[in-house]
Amino acid sequence: MHCALRVLRVSPSRAILPVMVSTITLSSAHRVQIEAEARAAFPKECCGLLEGVRDGNVVRVIAVHPACNLSEDADRFEIDPAIQFALMRALRDTEREILGCYHSHPNGKAEPSPRDREGAGEEGFVWLIAGVAADVTLRAFAYCGGEFIPLVLSERRAASGRSPG
Numbered sequence: 001m002h003c004a005l006r007v008l009r010v011s012p013s014r015a016i017l018p019v020m021v022s023t024i025t026l027s028s029a030h031r032v033q034i035e036a037e038a039r040a041a042f043p044k045e046c047c048g049l050l051e052g053v054r055d056g057n058v059v060r061v062i063a064v065h066p067a068c069n070l071s072e073d074a075d076r077f078e079i080d081p082a083i084q085f086a087l088m089r090a091l092r093d094t095e096r097e098i099l100g101c102y103h104s105h106p107n108g109k110a111e112p113s114p115r116d117r118e119g120a121g122e123e124g125f126v127w128l129i130a131g132v133a134a135d136v137t138l139r140a141f142a143y144c145g146g147e148f149i150p151l152v153l154s155e156r157r158a159a160s161g162r163s164p165g
């Protein structure tokens with residue numbers, strides 16, 4: 001038996017975390033998708049939302065939802081609220097939720113920018129940042145207590161029915 005998830009929903013846009021998030025897992029397909037979006041958006045920023053579940057101190061990405069970047073500036077992002085509200089409605093009464101967001105940094109730095117710090121606010125929200133250089137570097141953070149806490153990023157192998165060899 002799995003333990004029940006203990007995420008307390010205060011409102012659709014806020015959740016209280018029972019424990020500190022330390023690890024994010026996503027599939028290789030999710031990583032490839034985000035890297036491709038980051039490259040396609042260059043020199044602007046791509047952005048989107050991460051859907052998944054919280055299980056103790058692990059957040060597990062189940063789906064990646066690209067969003068229009070409404071920002072006109074190259075060095076910032078603004079997720080289309082319509083995407084966010086539609087996803088919140090779709091996930092209501094499920095065990096899944098919006099874990100956080102992702103976006104790219106065309107300057108190659110996979111770390112929160114001063115503008116990200118200004119825009120952050122939701123406790124426990126996960127920020128996945130793709131630094132675009134020769135390669136795309138992915139790093140994830142959880143916004144906790146006014147700080148971005150680095151998370152361990154763990155890639156799951158695709159759960160296909162194929163067996164190697």
Ligand SMILES: [Zn+2]
Nearest residue numbers: 103112113116
């Ligand atoms: Zn940023």
